[in-house]
Amino acid sequence: xxxxxxxGPGLVRPSQTLSLTxxxxxxxxxxxxAVWTWIRQSxxxxxxxxxxxxxxxxxxxxxxxxxxxxxxxxxxxxxxxxSLQLNSVTPEDSAVYYCVRLVGSSWFDSWGQGILVTVSS
Amino acid sequence: xxxxxxxxxxxxxxxxxxxxxxxxxxxxxxxxxxxYQQKPGKPPKLLIYGASSLQSGVPSRFSGSGSGTDFTLTxxxxxxxxxxxxxxxxxxxxxxxFGQGTNLEIK
Numbered sequence: 001x002x003x004x005x006x007x008g009p010g011l012v013r014p015s016q017t018l019s020l021t022x023x024x025x026x027x028x029x030x031x032x033x034a035v036w037t038w039i040r041q042s043x044x045x046x047x048x049x050x051x052x053x054x055x056x057x058x059x060x061x062x063x064x065x066x067x068x069x070x071x072x073x074x075x076x077x078x079x080x081x082x083s084l085q086l087n088s089v090t091p092e093d094s095a096v097y098y099c100v101r102l103v104g105s106s107w108f109d110s111w112g113q114g115i116l117v118t119v120s121s
Numbered sequence: 122x123x124x125x126x127x128x129x130x131x132x133x134x135x136x137x138x139x140x141x142x143x144x145x146x147x148x149x150x151x152x153x154x155x156x157y158q159q160k161p162g163k164p165p166k167l168l169i170y171g172a173s174s175l176q177s178g179v180p181s182r183f184s185g186s187g188s189g190t191d192f193t194l195t196x197x198x199x200x201x202x203x204x205x206x207x208x209x210x211x212x213x214x215x216x217x218x219f220g221q222g223t224n225l226e227i228k
Contacts (some may be wrong), residue, residue: 031208046219046221047165047208047210047219047222048219049215049216049217049218049219052215062215064215064216065216066216078217098164098208101165104152104170104171105153105170105171105212106155106217107155107167107170107171107212108155108157108167108210108212109167109170109176111164111165111166112164113164114163114164
């Protein structure tokens with residue numbers, strides 16, 4: 001059974017960087033079949049895919065065009081984790097953030113518990 | 122980006138009813154369509170993948186069908202624990218996108 005445990009602050013100041021970490025149990029961040037993703041959910045934007053990282057003989061990371069200029073998603077193989085950094089946040093980035101495993105022909109089968117991040121001064 | 126549109130946005134039904142939720146994609150996604158259930162304060166839970174494959178552990182009263190642009194999620198004989206919000210999601214191409222959700226309420 002895969003468990004994803006998220007950590008990070010619940011409050012971030014405007015223009016600062018949102019940083020979240022997802023610790024994986026029951027699978028490996030270096031898996032050749034899984035893709036490790038970040039999704040957020042807010043009343044105004046619904047469920048929004050932010051980006052992913054995955055290993056297929058080498059590491060790949062990419063993100064949604066709407067946030068790509070501000071987003072970094074990285075694996076940490078020593079800790080079996082992956083992380084999200086979102087720079088220059090505004091109140092519109094306030095949302096519940098989830099780390100999620102994607103498998104097969106791209107379905108999200110394991111979700112972290114979610115962290116509510118509020119961007120406010 | 123592929124837009125996903127669900128209907129209805131909300132639905133009232135009674136225990137024992139059969140309900141159908143529809144999801145339409147803005148372009149063909151063949152069968153790259155997944156369904157999730159979400160309860161308040163919890164992350165979404167995968168119900169159906171590949172348009173019609175039942176995720177392990179999900180009751181057989183849930184079923185999915187469709188291909189191309191039009192898909193349905195059907196719940197036969199609603200149980201009290203089925204009252205929740207349901208989302209479709211396309212996995213044809215990134216950015217993966219979700220429908221806006223269908224809130225299933227008790228009548």
